[in-house]
Amino acid sequence: MPANAGRAWISDKTDKPKDTKYVIKRLWYYISHYKWMLILAILLTIASNLFALIGPMLSGYAIDAIEPGKGLVVFKTVFYYAGWMIAFYILSSVLSYLLSVLMLYLSQKIVNKMREDVFTKLVDLPVNYFDRNQAGDIISRISYDIDTVNTSLSTDVVQIFTSVITVAGSLVMMFLISPVLVLAMLITIPLSILYTRYMAKKVRPLFRKRSAKLGELNGYIEEMVSGQKTIKAYAAESSVINRFDNLNEEAVNAYYDAEYYGSITGPTVNFINNLSLSLVTVFGAILYLLEYMTLGNISSFVQYSRKFSGPISETANIISELQSAAAAAERVFKLVDEKPEALDKPDAVELSEVKGDVSIENVSFGYLPDRMIIKNLFLHAKPGSLTAIVGPTGAGKTTMINLLMRFYDVWQGSIYIDSKETRNLTRNSLRKAYAMVLQDTWLFQGTIFENIAYGKENATMEEVVSAAKLVGMHSYIKRLPKGYDTVVNEDGINISKGQKQLLTIARAMLLDAKMLILDEATSNVDTRTEIKIQKAMRKLMEDKTCFVIAHRLSTIQGADNILVVNQGNVVEQGTHKELMEKKGFYYKLYQAQFE
Numbered sequence: 001m002p003a004n005a006g007r008a009w010i011s012d013k014t015d016k017p018k019d020t021k022y023v024i025k026r027l028w029y030y031i032s033h034y035k036w037m038l039i040l041a042i043l044l045t046i047a048s049n050l051f052a053l054i055g056p057m058l059s060g061y062a063i064d065a066i067e068p069g070k071g072l073v074v075f076k077t078v079f080y081y082a083g084w085m086i087a088f089y090i091l092s093s094v095l096s097y098l099l100s101v102l103m104l105y106l107s108q109k110i111v112n113k114m115r116e117d118v119f120t121k122l123v124d125l126p127v128n129y130f131d132r133n134q135a136g137d138i139i140s141r142i143s144y145d146i147d148t149v150n151t152s153l154s155t156d157v158v159q160i161f162t163s164v165i166t167v168a169g170s171l172v173m174m175f176l177i178s179p180v181l182v183l184a185m186l187i188t189i190p191l192s193i194l195y196t197r198y199m200a201k202k203v204r205p206l207f208r209k210r211s212a213k214l215g216e217l218n219g220y221i222e223e224m225v226s227g228q229k230t231i232k233a234y235a236a237e238s239s240v241i242n243r244f245d246n247l248n249e250e251a252v253n254a255y256y257d258a259e260y261y262g263s264i265t266g267p268t269v270n271f272i273n274n275l276s277l278s279l280v281t282v283f284g285a286i287l288y289l290l291e292y293m294t295l296g297n298i299s300s301f302v303q304y305s306r307k308f309s310g311p312i313s314e315t316a317n318i319i320s321e322l323q324s325a326a327a328a329a330e331r332v333f334k335l336v337d338e339k340p341e342a343l344d345k346p347d348a349v350e351l352s353e354v355k356g357d358v359s360i361e362n363v364s365f366g367y368l369p370d371r372m373i374i375k376n377l378f379l380h381a382k383p384g385s386l387t388a389i390v391g392p393t394g395a396g397k398t399t400m401i402n403l404l405m406r407f408y409d410v411w412q413g414s415i416y417i418d419s420k421e422t423r424n425l426t427r428n429s430l431r432k433a434y435a436m437v438l439q440d441t442w443l444f445q446g447t448i449f450e451n452i453a454y455g456k457e458n459a460t461m462e463e464v465v466s467a468a469k470l471v472g473m474h475s476y477i478k479r480l481p482k483g484y485d486t487v488v489n490e491d492g493i494n495i496s497k498g499q500k501q502l503l504t505i506a507r508a509m510l511l512d513a514k515m516l517i518l519d520e521a522t523s524n525v526d527t528r529t530e531i532k533i534q535k536a537m538r539k540l541m542e543d544k545t546c547f548v549i550a551h552r553l554s555t556i557q558g559a560d561n562i563l564v565v566n567q568g569n570v571v572e573q574g575t576h577k578e579l580m581e582k583k584g585f586y587y588k589l590y591q592a593q594f595e
Contacts, residue, residue, distance in 0.1 A: 060300030134219030152325030163311030
């Protein structure tokens with residue numbers, strides 16, 4: 001959308017953060033699409049960890065085959081249990097590998113679905129969303145934030161599944177070996193759980209802030225990259241660098257705080273778990289001396305205790321990644337939950353057989369409730385007429401176009417096309433009735449032919465060439481290495497700005513539309529080219545209604561009707577000759593351009 005005086009940049013940062021349950025519920029929506037893969041992943045996790053849990057028990061049996069004293073080792077028994085241990089560990093490793101591959105595939109499926117939903121939502125969002133949010137921040141959500149979720153799903157979720165099964169299995173095996181030692185070890189477990197929960201609440205807001213700051217930084221970088229020529233023209237490099245340094249420092253500090261508090265959780269929980277191991281060692285020695293346990297039992301118990309406490313420590317270590325993923329997912333879901341452009345009325349009708357009779361009756365509108373841009377506007381454009389809209393910056397010219405196209409709905413009054421109120425029409429049919437050239441040109445990476453034919457399906461080469469000739473681009477295009485098959489670089493950076501504008505005008509001319517809107521469409525071409533375009537447009541758009549916004553008043557002298565807009569009101573209207581004779585506001589604007 002072109003910039004305008006009425007645009008309101010409104011931040012979304014005031015929205016309340018969602019709780020963890022909300023994020024998990026939304027993630028489950030995506031995971032549930034692949035529930036059979038998830039069930040298989042759970043079965044693989046259970047089998048892999050159960051096989052791994054058999055190892056310490058077999059190790060204990062092997063140790064018990066060793067009796068105190070020299071040479072009292074039953075090697076046959078030791079090798080027997082050692083062989084089974086190797087077999088179970090190999091089987092566990094194979095299943096773990098299959099699980100990792102499956103989770104990687106599953107996470108990619110989920111992320112693919114999330115990106116699809118986000119992009120679909122972007123297409124359905126109203127224009128005002130893009131007026132309120134930076135492009136860089138939106139891109140950050142669809143790339144960085146979703147990648148963060150992907151990493152967590154492919155690695156952290158597997159780790160959580162594994163931890164739950166390992167902890168539960170180890171606890172059962174320890175109870176079977178010695179309930180007394182389990183009680184000694186469990187003394188420190190509540191400390192680990194309470195500390196982990198406390199840090200989770202403390203860390204999550206930090207990761208939410210980190211994602212937001214990275215989004216702001218990406219948004220600023222995107223703006224500065226696209227505005228390099230302007231920055232250099234005004235020698236504003238130092239101020240841009242200073243602003244970047246401030247945003248970069250804020251992002252780095254936010255990143256450091258999140259990672260620092262996330263990283264100290266693991267070592268602290270490890271320390272608590274090591275205390276439990278010390279207690280197990282002391283009480284195990286006592287029970288051995290009292291002949292309540294064998295050395296093999298103690299060895300197995302210690303291994304199970306490590307398996308029990310290890311996942312708790314690992315869970316604490318990945319808490320930062322989980323919190324980062326939760327914060328990233330929250331930003332993604334916030335975009336997905338944005339209200340789309342309002343649906344057409346149930347009884348909305350298609351606009352067909354358009355004649356191009358446009359009426360604006362008593363329309364009032366503002367981008368903000370307390371700032372009206374247009375007040376009590378009346379306009380009638382007859383079919384086939386050329387209506388020019390002129391006025392100072394901020395007068396409401398572009399806003400009128402936004403309302404004609406229903407990018408925004410009027411607050412008061414009505415707009416009619418062929419006596420049909422636009423809110424009773426489907427947006428799709430309404431917008432297809434217009435061909436539009438914006439002030440900001442847009443070309444995509446593709447051939448010249450594809451860019452001109454963009455708005456018309458099955459356009460022929462003859463039609464494209466005809467449109468190019470009418471705007472004076474044909475001879476230039478033929479001189480290019482591959483003519484109409486020449487590829488335009490991304491954003492058209494291998495052709496001049498004026499030539500880009502001419503291509504977008506040719507694109508609009510090719511459409512079979514009954515109405516045309518030019519929003520400062522000739523602002524990037526010279527006056528002679530502008531006159532040629534106006535003549536070509538008049539010839540091409542016979543019997544079609546045209547709306548032209550222009551700052552150079554010399555280019556619209558032949559308009560059937562000129563609307564002079566000031567502070568949201570049409571202060572004068574008429575032909576160029578009539579307005580000049582009145583010597584009013586238009587006369588002053590015209591004279592000011594030639595003084």
